Amino acid sequence: MSDRVYNFSAGPAMLPTPVMERIKNEFLDFQGLGASIVEISHRLPVFREILAATESLFRELTGLPENYKVLFMHGGAQMQFSAVPLNLMSRNSHIGSYFITGRWGTLAEKEARKYGNTEVLMDGKEAQYRQIPQFDSCRLDQESSYAHLTTNNTLYGTRWHTFPDTGNVPLVADATSDILSREMDYSLFGVVYAGLQKNLGTSGTGLVVIREDLLGHALPETPKLLDYALLEEHSSIPNTINVFAVYVMRLVLEWVKEQGGVAKMEKLAEQKSGLLYQVLDQSEFYSAVADSNDRSTMNVTFHLPQTELLEKFLTASDKEGLFALRGHAAVGGARASIYNAMPPEGVEALAQFMKEFERKHG
Ligand SMILES: Cc1ncc(COP(=O)(O)O)c(C=O)c1O
Numbered sequence: 001m002s003d004r005v006y007n008f009s010a011g012p013a014m015l016p017t018p019v020m021e022r023i024k025n026e027f028l029d030f031q032g033l034g035a036s037i038v039e040i041s042h043r044l045p046v047f048r049e050i051l052a053a054t055e056s057l058f059r060e061l062t063g064l065p066e067n068y069k070v071l072f073m074h075g076g077a078q079m080q081f082s083a084v085p086l087n088l089m090s091r092n093s094h095i096g097s098y099f100i101t102g103r104w105g106t107l108a109e110k111e112a113r114k115y116g117n118t119e120v121l122m123d124g125k126e127a128q129y130r131q132i133p134q135f136d137s138c139r140l141d142q143e144s145s146y147a148h149l150t151t152n153n154t155l156y157g158t159r160w161h162t163f164p165d166t167g168n169v170p171l172v173a174d175a176t177s178d179i180l181s182r183e184m185d186y187s188l189f190g191v192v193y194a195g196l197q198k199n200l201g202t203s204g205t206g207l208v209v210i211r212e213d214l215l216g217h218a219l220p221e222t223p224k225l226l227d228y229a230l231l232e233e234h235s236s237i238p239n240t241i242n243v244f245a246v247y248v249m250r251l252v253l254e255w256v257k258e259q260g261g262v263a264k265m266e267k268l269a270e271q272k273s274g275l276l277y278q279v280l281d282q283s284e285f286y287s288a289v290a291d292s293n294d295r296s297t298m299n300v301t302f303h304l305p306q307t308e309l310l311e312k313f314l315t316a317s318d319k320e321g322l323f324a325l326r327g328h329a330a331v332g333g334a335r336a337s338i339y340n341a342m343p344p345e346g347v348e349a350l351a352q353f354m355k356e357f358e359r360k361h362g
Contacts, residue, residue, distance in 0.1 A: 006346030009324035010154055010299060010337040011177070012197040019251045019341075037247045042240050051236065054246055057253040061262055064186050064209065071208040072236040072246060074225060077176040077195035078107065080206055084148060084172055084191065085112040086222040087229075088214065093143040097121050097169065101160070102129045102153035103330055104174055109148075115219060121147065129156040131291040137165045146170045146190060152178035154198075155328040157301035157335065158294040163188055170214060178298050179207075180256060181340055182266040190214050198298070198339045201248035256340065265340045269297035272338050272347040276300045279354050285362040286354065289331060303333035310334065313357055322350050 007014035030037045033046065040047060055070045064070070073079060085096050094116040098109040100123040112118050121140060122133045140147060147166045152159040154177040163171065170190025179194040186192060191210045197203035208228065215229040224230060230238055256265060277295060280288045280302055289301035304310045310333060317325050327335040338347055 005321040005323040006342065006349060007323045008336045008338065008342070008346075008350070010198075010328070010335060011195070012203045013337055013339050014341045015201065015248070015252065016255045016341045019248070019255050022251055023248065038244050040243070042237055042243050047243055047246075050243075050247055050250055051241075054250040054253060057250065057257065058207070061180065061253060061256060062184070062186060067212050068186060069210050069212055069215065069228075069232050071210065071228060071231045072241060073206045073208055073231060074204070074242065076197070076204050076206055077104070077174060077193065078111075079226070080174065080193040080208065081108040081111040082115075083208070083226040083228070084108070084146065084193075085115040086226055087218045088146045088170065088172070088191070089116040090145070090219050091170075091214070091217045092145045093117075093141070095119055095141070095144050097140060097144040097147040099135065099147065099149040099164070100124065101132050101150055101158060102156050103328075104154065104176070105148070105150045108150070108174065112148075116145070119144065127291075129153060129158065130289060130294075132158055132160055132294045135164050137167065140166055140169060142167055142169060144169045146172050148172040148174070151175045151184075152296050152298055154299050154337070155301075155331050155335075157288075157290040157296045157299040159296040159298070161294070170211070177337075177339075178296070180262055180265060181269045181298055183262050196245055196249055198337075199252075199341075201252050202245045205242045205245035207249075252341075259340075266297075268344065269338070269340070272342065272344055273297040273300055275347055275351050276336060276338075276354075279351050283354075283358055283362075285358040289327075289333065298337060298339055300336045300338065301327060301331060301333060302335075309361055312361070316357065317350070317353055320349070320353055322346075322353055325350075 027036055096112045097119045099121050100106055109118050122135050124133050147169050151173050172191040173189050175192050176194040177198050180199045193206055193208045196205050210228055215232055218227045280286050286302045304313055314326055325334045327333040
């Protein structure tokens with residue numbers, strides 16, 4: 001696979017090349033079966049072993065406490081915007097509380113309004129989501145059914161460095177864009193979920209980690225395939241699971257383990273993002289989107305002085321094999337998504353390119 005570019009796509013995103021090679025090598029004949037992984041029944045022991053190994057590797061890598069269940073669900077991350085209120089709203093006051101620090105939180109809160117009442121605990125809109133606003137825990141009604149936040153804001157390139165104390169209210173986290181990139185104490189959360197398409201594999205499937213006492217509270221109208229308790233009862237296969245997504249996730253987790261685990265991923269993420277932030281901080285040409293205190297280590301966002309220069313930058317970077325650097329339409333500018341699979345050499349090449357571009361056009 002010599003022609004692979006450095007892929008800065010926000011998601012679906014770059015996967016580790018050894019993982020892609022392994023998929024390619026075993027695609028036609030999975031471990032001597034004479035059939036592909038996508039051609040076999042999800043009920044066969046061979047797939048059940050993959051599912052069990054994937055869960056067990058995730059538990060090992062994250063140090064997940066025993067009293068948490070791991071579920072695989074259809075629909076990616078946004079499906080959880082519905083599943084969370086459907087499963088948790090009825091627990092207490094029928095109020096879902098939301099920390100809004102970007103577009104995904106906004107959409108999650110909007111979806112939850114269909115199933116109960118919501119309360120917005122904070123909204124960073126005024127500061128154009130460049131920072132994570134301060135939050136006073138006293139503001140949270142302890143009768144709230146849950147409190148939802150987005151750990152890393154993919155569009156704006158901000159993240160929560162320290163999570164808020166929500167007392168007895170279960171904290172629910174959308175960790176789609178930074179899962180496995182930093183060590184997290186899962187016992188702080190009631191639910192953590194993520195679409196797989198950034199640090200866990202392919203799109204369209206979600207991983208849900210849930211504290212077991214939160215199971216069994218689904219609203220009566222909850223669709224079967226969104227009911228956490230039912231999913232748990234059927235070991236995530238009440239119907240045909242996305243076998244390919246689980247298989248890829250297993251390979252990605254094996255790769256993370258081989259690299260040295262989550263602590264190593266975190267260290268690398270700090271080094272890689274640090275290199276790009278250094279370029280931004282030393283420049284009078286580029287301007288960073290995110291405030292320095294709240295910067296993401298996964299999505300580095302920045303503007304160029306003019307639209308014309310941005311277009312030049314995107315065309316020239318593409319030619320250099322630095323792919324998919326256009327920022328999200330809601331933010332504009334450029335965005336380098338540097339998930340776990342992005343090698344340090346890719347970031348070094350981008351940093352070099354940015355300096356050179358500034359020298360020519362600054
Ligand atoms: C933090 C976050 N939440 C939710 C989503 C939506 O994910 P999906 O397309 O899997 O629904 C994304 C997608 O990029 C994301 O970054």
